[in-house]
Protein backbone atom coordinates (compact mmCIF):
# COMPACT_ATOMS: atom_id res chain seq x y z
CA UNK A 1 0.00 0.00 0.00
CA UNK A 2 1.13 3.50 -0.82
CA UNK A 3 -1.32 5.98 0.59
CA UNK A 4 -1.75 9.73 0.96
CA UNK A 5 -4.03 11.28 3.58
CA UNK A 6 -5.74 14.59 2.87
CA UNK A 7 -7.90 16.64 5.23
CA UNK A 8 -8.15 19.97 6.99
CA UNK A 9 -5.96 20.86 9.96
CA UNK A 10 -7.16 18.79 12.92
CA UNK A 11 -8.96 16.22 10.74
CA UNK A 12 -7.01 13.37 12.31
CA UNK A 13 -4.44 12.72 9.58
CA UNK A 14 -1.65 12.02 12.05
CA UNK A 15 -3.89 9.98 14.34
CA UNK A 16 -5.23 7.74 11.58
CA UNK A 17 -1.86 7.49 9.80
CA UNK A 18 -0.36 5.99 12.97
CA UNK A 19 -3.11 3.40 13.18
CA UNK A 20 -2.86 2.49 9.50
CA UNK A 21 0.90 2.06 9.77
CA UNK A 22 0.63 -0.10 12.86
CA UNK A 23 -2.08 -2.31 11.34
CA UNK A 24 -0.54 -2.77 7.90
CA UNK A 25 3.19 -2.44 8.61
CA UNK A 26 3.64 0.78 6.66
CA UNK A 27 5.94 3.76 7.23
CA UNK A 28 4.45 7.10 8.30
CA UNK A 29 5.78 10.27 6.69
CA UNK A 30 4.25 13.49 8.02
CA UNK A 31 5.29 16.62 6.13
CA UNK A 32 4.43 18.75 9.18
CA UNK A 33 6.61 16.61 11.49
CA UNK A 34 9.49 16.76 8.99
CA UNK A 35 9.26 20.55 8.77
CA UNK A 36 9.03 21.00 12.54
CA UNK A 37 12.13 18.81 12.97
CA UNK A 38 14.07 20.99 10.50
CA UNK A 39 12.87 24.10 12.31
CA UNK A 40 13.89 22.74 15.70
CA UNK A 41 17.37 21.78 14.49
CA UNK A 42 17.70 25.25 12.96
CA UNK A 43 19.10 23.82 9.73
CA UNK A 44 19.37 26.08 6.65
CA UNK A 45 16.04 24.64 5.48
CA UNK A 46 14.65 25.13 9.00
CA UNK A 47 15.48 28.83 8.87
CA UNK A 48 13.75 29.23 5.51
CA UNK A 49 10.52 27.54 6.59
CA UNK A 50 10.16 28.94 10.12
CA UNK A 51 7.99 31.92 9.22
CA UNK A 52 5.66 29.90 7.01
CA UNK A 53 4.92 27.29 9.68
CA UNK A 54 4.64 29.75 12.53
CA UNK A 55 2.13 31.81 10.57
CA UNK A 56 0.10 28.87 9.26
CA UNK A 57 0.98 29.36 5.59
CA UNK A 58 2.18 26.71 3.15
CA UNK A 59 5.89 26.24 2.65
CA UNK A 60 6.71 26.98 -1.05
CA UNK A 61 6.19 23.98 -3.32
CA UNK A 62 9.78 23.69 -4.51
CA UNK A 63 11.14 23.57 -1.00
CA UNK A 64 8.49 21.10 0.18
CA UNK A 65 8.97 18.81 -2.80
CA UNK A 66 12.75 18.81 -2.29
CA UNK A 67 12.35 17.76 1.35
CA UNK A 68 9.94 14.95 0.49
CA UNK A 69 12.01 13.70 -2.46
CA UNK A 70 14.96 12.92 -0.23
CA UNK A 71 12.77 10.89 2.16
CA UNK A 72 10.53 9.03 -0.28
CA UNK A 73 13.15 6.82 -1.86
CA UNK A 74 13.75 5.01 1.43
CA UNK A 75 10.02 4.34 1.97
CA UNK A 76 8.84 2.82 -1.24
CA UNK A 77 9.95 -0.76 -0.65
CA UNK A 78 7.91 -1.18 2.52
CA UNK A 79 4.86 0.92 1.62
CA UNK A 80 3.91 4.19 3.26
CA UNK A 81 1.31 6.67 4.43
CA UNK A 82 1.94 10.29 3.47
CA UNK A 83 0.31 12.63 5.99
CA UNK A 84 -0.04 16.25 4.85
CA UNK A 85 1.67 15.86 1.48
CA UNK A 86 0.72 16.71 -1.22
CA UNK A 87 -1.33 19.88 -0.57
CA UNK A 88 -1.21 21.47 -4.01
CA UNK A 89 -1.63 20.11 -7.53
CA UNK A 90 1.98 21.04 -8.24
CA UNK A 91 3.09 18.87 -5.29
CA UNK A 92 0.76 16.06 -6.44
CA UNK A 93 2.24 16.08 -9.95
CA UNK A 94 5.80 16.04 -8.64
CA UNK A 95 4.92 13.20 -6.29
CA UNK A 96 3.42 11.25 -9.16
CA UNK A 97 6.59 11.77 -11.23
CA UNK A 98 8.81 10.69 -8.33
CA UNK A 99 6.79 7.54 -7.63
CA UNK A 100 6.39 6.62 -11.30
CA UNK A 101 10.17 6.81 -11.68
CA UNK A 102 10.43 4.27 -8.85
CA UNK A 103 7.65 2.18 -10.39
CA UNK A 104 5.62 2.52 -7.17
CA UNK A 105 2.62 4.83 -7.78
CA UNK A 106 0.11 5.76 -5.07
CA UNK A 107 -2.53 3.07 -4.52
CA UNK A 108 -5.13 5.27 -2.76
CA UNK A 109 -5.72 8.82 -1.56
CA UNK A 110 -7.91 9.08 1.53
CA UNK A 111 -9.73 12.36 2.07
CA UNK A 112 -10.73 12.87 5.71
CA UNK A 113 -13.81 15.09 5.47
CA UNK A 114 -14.76 16.74 8.76
CA UNK A 115 -17.63 18.88 9.98
CA UNK A 116 -15.87 22.22 10.72
CA UNK A 117 -17.82 22.48 13.98
CA UNK A 118 -15.87 19.61 15.56
CA UNK A 119 -12.43 20.92 14.57
CA UNK A 120 -12.21 23.66 17.21
CA UNK A 121 -12.56 21.20 20.05
CA UNK A 122 -9.90 18.95 18.56
CA UNK A 123 -7.40 21.82 18.37
CA UNK A 124 -8.09 23.13 21.82
CA UNK A 125 -7.30 19.80 23.43
CA UNK A 126 -4.43 18.56 21.29
CA UNK A 127 -1.18 17.68 23.05
CA UNK A 128 1.88 16.19 21.37
CA UNK A 129 4.98 14.37 22.55
CA UNK A 130 8.08 16.39 21.60
CA UNK A 131 10.17 13.19 21.55
CA UNK A 132 8.21 10.51 19.66
CA UNK A 133 5.60 12.91 18.16
CA UNK A 134 2.60 10.85 19.40
CA UNK A 135 -0.63 12.85 19.33
CA UNK A 136 -3.14 13.00 22.21
CA UNK A 137 -6.23 14.95 23.18
CA UNK A 138 -6.89 15.96 26.78
CA UNK A 139 -10.51 14.63 26.71
CA UNK A 140 -10.98 12.68 23.50
CA UNK A 141 -7.72 10.70 23.45
CA UNK A 142 -6.02 11.26 26.81
CA UNK A 143 -2.72 9.68 27.83
CA UNK A 144 -2.80 7.24 30.76
CA UNK A 145 -1.09 9.79 33.00
CA UNK A 146 -2.15 13.42 32.67
CA UNK A 147 0.34 15.40 30.52
CA UNK A 148 2.78 12.48 30.07
CA UNK A 149 3.44 10.48 26.89
CA UNK A 150 2.44 6.80 27.17
CA UNK A 151 5.30 5.75 24.89
CA UNK A 152 8.35 7.44 26.41
CA UNK A 153 7.25 9.35 29.52
CA UNK A 154 8.09 12.78 28.06
CA UNK A 155 6.06 15.83 29.07
CA UNK A 156 3.42 16.62 26.44
CA UNK A 157 3.34 20.07 24.82
CA UNK A 158 0.97 22.28 22.83
CA UNK A 159 2.03 22.84 19.22
CA UNK A 160 2.99 26.50 18.69
CA UNK A 161 0.84 26.70 15.55
CA UNK A 162 -2.26 25.63 17.53
CA UNK A 163 -2.80 29.21 18.71
CA UNK A 164 -6.30 30.31 17.57
CA UNK A 165 -5.09 33.04 15.15
CA UNK A 166 -2.68 30.64 13.41
CA UNK A 167 -5.27 27.85 13.32
CA UNK A 168 -7.62 30.25 11.54
CA UNK A 169 -5.00 30.95 8.83
CA UNK A 170 -4.25 27.23 8.46
CA UNK A 171 -7.94 26.43 7.93
CA UNK A 172 -8.36 29.29 5.44
CA UNK A 173 -5.26 28.19 3.51
CA UNK A 174 -6.67 24.67 3.38
CA UNK A 175 -10.00 25.86 1.92
CA UNK A 176 -8.24 28.06 -0.64
CA UNK A 177 -6.21 25.16 -2.03
CA UNK A 178 -8.08 21.89 -1.56
CA UNK A 179 -10.61 21.87 -4.44
CA UNK A 180 -8.19 21.40 -7.38
CA UNK A 181 -6.24 18.80 -5.41
CA UNK A 182 -9.38 16.74 -4.75
CA UNK A 183 -10.37 17.09 -8.41
CA UNK A 184 -6.91 15.94 -9.49
CA UNK A 185 -7.12 12.73 -7.46
CA UNK A 186 -10.79 12.14 -8.27
CA UNK A 187 -9.95 12.31 -11.97
CA UNK A 188 -7.09 9.88 -11.39
CA UNK A 189 -9.56 7.41 -9.81
CA UNK A 190 -7.59 7.35 -6.55
CA UNK A 191 -9.76 9.42 -4.21
CA UNK A 192 -11.74 7.90 -1.39
CA UNK A 193 -13.80 10.18 0.89
CA UNK A 194 -14.14 9.19 4.53
CA UNK A 195 -16.42 10.92 7.00
CA UNK A 196 -13.95 11.82 9.75
CA UNK A 197 -16.39 13.66 12.04
CA UNK A 198 -16.96 10.66 14.31
CA UNK A 199 -14.76 9.32 17.09
CA UNK A 200 -11.20 8.14 16.46
CA UNK A 201 -12.40 4.52 16.61
CA UNK A 202 -15.33 5.09 14.26
CA UNK A 203 -13.10 6.72 11.65
CA UNK A 204 -10.51 4.00 12.06
CA UNK A 205 -13.08 1.21 11.60
CA UNK A 206 -14.20 2.74 8.29
CA UNK A 207 -10.62 3.03 7.03
CA UNK A 208 -9.56 -0.39 8.27
CA UNK A 209 -12.51 -2.17 6.68
CA UNK A 210 -11.79 -0.61 3.34
CA UNK A 211 -8.03 -1.16 3.39
CA UNK A 212 -8.29 -4.70 4.73
CA UNK A 213 -10.69 -5.47 1.88
CA UNK A 214 -8.12 -4.25 -0.62
CA UNK A 215 -5.32 -6.29 0.89
CA UNK A 216 -7.02 -9.61 0.12
Ligand code: AP5
Pocket residue numbers: 007008009010011012013014015016031032033035052053054056057058059060064083084085086087088091122123125126127135136137138140141170196197198199200201203
Ligand atom coordinates in the same frame (compact mmCIF):
# COMPACT_ATOMS: atom_id res chain seq x y z
P1 AP5 B 1 0.71 19.68 9.69
O1 AP5 B 1 1.51 19.33 10.86
O2 AP5 B 1 0.45 18.65 8.67
O3 AP5 B 1 -0.63 20.34 10.19
P2 AP5 B 1 -2.14 20.29 9.64
O4 AP5 B 1 -2.34 19.88 8.23
O5 AP5 B 1 -2.64 21.64 9.99
O6 AP5 B 1 -2.76 19.12 10.37
P3 AP5 B 1 -2.65 18.80 11.92
O7 AP5 B 1 -1.38 18.07 12.18
O8 AP5 B 1 -2.95 20.03 12.69
O9 AP5 B 1 -3.93 17.87 12.11
P4 AP5 B 1 -4.11 16.32 11.84
O10 AP5 B 1 -5.05 16.17 10.69
O11 AP5 B 1 -2.82 15.58 11.74
O12 AP5 B 1 -4.90 15.91 13.15
P5 AP5 B 1 -4.40 15.10 14.45
O13 AP5 B 1 -4.31 13.64 14.14
O14 AP5 B 1 -3.23 15.75 15.08
O15 AP5 B 1 1.41 20.93 8.95
C1 AP5 B 1 1.85 22.02 9.72
C2 AP5 B 1 2.35 23.15 8.84
O16 AP5 B 1 3.44 22.68 8.03
C3 AP5 B 1 1.34 23.68 7.81
O17 AP5 B 1 0.51 24.66 8.39
C4 AP5 B 1 2.28 24.27 6.75
O18 AP5 B 1 2.83 25.49 7.20
C5 AP5 B 1 3.40 23.26 6.72
N1 AP5 B 1 3.17 22.15 5.76
C6 AP5 B 1 2.94 20.85 6.06
N2 AP5 B 1 2.80 20.13 4.95
C7 AP5 B 1 2.94 20.99 3.91
C8 AP5 B 1 2.87 20.84 2.48
N3 AP5 B 1 2.63 19.65 1.91
N4 AP5 B 1 3.07 21.95 1.73
C9 AP5 B 1 3.32 23.15 2.28
N5 AP5 B 1 3.38 23.36 3.61
C10 AP5 B 1 3.19 22.28 4.43
O19 AP5 B 1 -5.70 15.31 15.38
C11 AP5 B 1 -5.99 16.59 15.93
C12 AP5 B 1 -6.48 16.44 17.38
O20 AP5 B 1 -7.77 15.83 17.37
C13 AP5 B 1 -5.62 15.55 18.27
O21 AP5 B 1 -5.65 16.05 19.58
C14 AP5 B 1 -6.29 14.18 18.21
O22 AP5 B 1 -6.09 13.46 19.41
C15 AP5 B 1 -7.76 14.56 18.03
N6 AP5 B 1 -8.50 13.68 17.17
C16 AP5 B 1 -8.06 13.10 16.01
N7 AP5 B 1 -9.07 12.40 15.43
C17 AP5 B 1 -10.16 12.57 16.23
C18 AP5 B 1 -11.51 12.09 16.18
N8 AP5 B 1 -11.94 11.31 15.16
N9 AP5 B 1 -12.35 12.45 17.18
C19 AP5 B 1 -11.92 13.25 18.19
N10 AP5 B 1 -10.67 13.71 18.32
C20 AP5 B 1 -9.78 13.37 17.34
Ligand code: MG
Pocket residue numbers: 013014015030032
Ligand atom coordinates in the same frame (compact mmCIF):
# COMPACT_ATOMS: atom_id res chain seq x y z
MG1 MG C 1 -0.80 16.14 11.90
